[in-house]
Amino acid sequence: xxxxxxxxxxxxxxxxxxxxxxxxxxxxxxxxxxxxxxxxxxxxxxxxxxxxxxxxxxxxxxxxxxxxxxxxxxxxxxxxxxxxxxxxxxxxxxxxxxxxxxxxxxxxxxxxxxxxxxxxxxxxxxxxxxxxxxxxxxxxxxxxxxxxxxxxxxxxxxxxxxxxxxxxxxxxxxxxxxxxxxxxxxxxxxxxxxxxxxxxxxxxxxxxxxxxxxxxxxxxxxxxxxxxxxxxxxxxxxxxxxxxxxxxxxxxxxxxxxxxxxxxxxxxxxxxx
Ligand code: DGL
Numbered sequence: 001x002x003x004x005x006x007x008x009x010x011x012x013x014x015x016x017x018x019x020x021x022x023x024x025x026x027x028x029x030x031x032x033x034x035x036x037x038x039x040x041x042x043x044x045x046x047x048x049x050x051x052x053x054x055x056x057x058x059x060x061x062x063x064x065x066x067x068x069x070x071x072x073x074x075x076x077x078x079x080x081x082x083x084x085x086x087x088x089x090x091x092x093x094x095x096x097x098x099x100x101x102x103x104x105x106x107x108x109x110x111x112x113x114x115x116x117x118x119x120x121x122x123x124x125x126x127x128x129x130x131x132x133x134x135x136x137x138x139x140x141x142x143x144x145x146x147x148x149x150x151x152x153x154x155x156x157x158x159x160x161x162x163x164x165x166x167x168x169x170x171x172x173x174x175x176x177x178x179x180x181x182x183x184x185x186x187x188x189x190x191x192x193x194x195x196x197x198x199x200x201x202x203x204x205x206x207x208x209x210x211x212x213x214x215x216x217x218x219x220x221x222x223x224x225x226x227x228x229x230x231x232x233x234x235x236x237x238x239x240x241x242x243x244x245x246x247x248x249x250x251x252x253x254x255x256x257x258x259x260x261x262x263x264x265x266x267x268x269x270x271x272x273x
Contacts, residue, residue: 005228007032008217009068011059014042014154014242015250016188017074020098022255023210024072024217025236030228031221032235034068039242040266043150045119045186049081052121055268056082057089062264062271064093066237069226072096072217076118076185080125094220099127100185101209103135108205109181112139115174118185120145128185142177144170146189153188156253159195167192171199182206191254241266 008028010021014037021035036059038044044052056078060071071093073079073086079097086095100122105114114136122128123143132141152163171182182204184190190208197206221227228234236259240247244261251257264271 005030005032005230005234006069006226007034007067008070008072008221009034009036009060009063009066010072010074011036011038011056011063011078012075012187013037013044013077014039014150014188015247015254016150016153016186016191017072018251018255019187019190019208020072020074020210020213021236023214027211027214028218028221028228029233030230032228034063034066034237035239036063036264037238037240037242037247038266039154039240039247041241041268042154043119044075044077044081045121045145045150047121049121049125052078052081053085056086058269058271060086060090060093062239064090065273070094070096070217070220070224072213073098074187074213076100076122076187080122080127083127094224096213096216096220098187098209098213099131101183101207101212102131102141105181105183105207106136106139109139109179111178111180113142113177113179114139114181114183115142115144115171115179116183116185117144117146117170117189119150122185140177142174142179144174146170146186149192150186150188153191154250156250158192163192164195164199167195167199171196175200175204180204184208238262239264
């Protein structure tokens with residue numbers, strides 16, 4: 001009997017998780033995908049871990065009600081705040097979460113100096129502290145929270161003056177400290193890789209964890225017998241708690257998809273069905 005294709009739910013504070021969705025789509029085109037962008041509450045980075053945890057739990061319930069069986073927390077901030085909690089609250093649901101890729105970065109760096117760009121909440125979380133503690137012995141880590149960068153990307157300004165200023169402010173001091181590797185610890189940031197690469201030069205490696213997250217999603221689908229065997233591309237559905245027109249413009253700009261976007265009006269407490 002053919003295994004049944006089940007939808008994968010993917011969520012983020014906004015459009016950042018689309019960088020992960022794109023990697024999943026290119027690896028698993030036949031798997032149905034549901035995406036929720038919580039644009040009513042973006043950015044998550046400066047919020048408390050408790051608040052982001054509560055949002056993440058509600059969004060997970062929403063995606064499960066819409067048929068998702070596996071959830072990809074396509075947001076480093078939400079993973080830092082909520083992944084452990086989500087696994088406890090939904091013990092039967094497999095989750096894929098994100099953490100800044102400092103392990104591969106420390107392994108690859110020749111100068112043993114690595115720059116990490118992530119949100120304040122991600123840097124505060126126990127998950128980040130634990131990967132740094134476990135995997136970066138002998139490597140010096142330079143961190144920056146790139147204040148305002150998520151909002152610039154949400155505004156579609158991938159190459160704007162302010163976007164460049166924020167990135168230069170983060171990256172130039174790291175270059176002076178001889179980093180040779182940059183970790184993108186926020187799923188919004190892969191959309192500004194061309195600008196990052198222009199600032200740091202072609203010899204600095206920039207690590208985007210999205211392909212590894214897609215491979216982990218495939219492993220979990222296989223383990224559960226949920227990997228779609230269909231030949232044709234599956235359905236993708238998009239939801240935003242913000243303005244659906246803004247979301248749909250960004251969907252086209254960022255990943256070249258032209259799809260309807262459903263608005264889910266949300267006061268931040270319980271999400272409607
Ligand atoms: N894209 C998110 C992350 O990976 C969250 C950015 C934000 O909302 O501050 O951390």
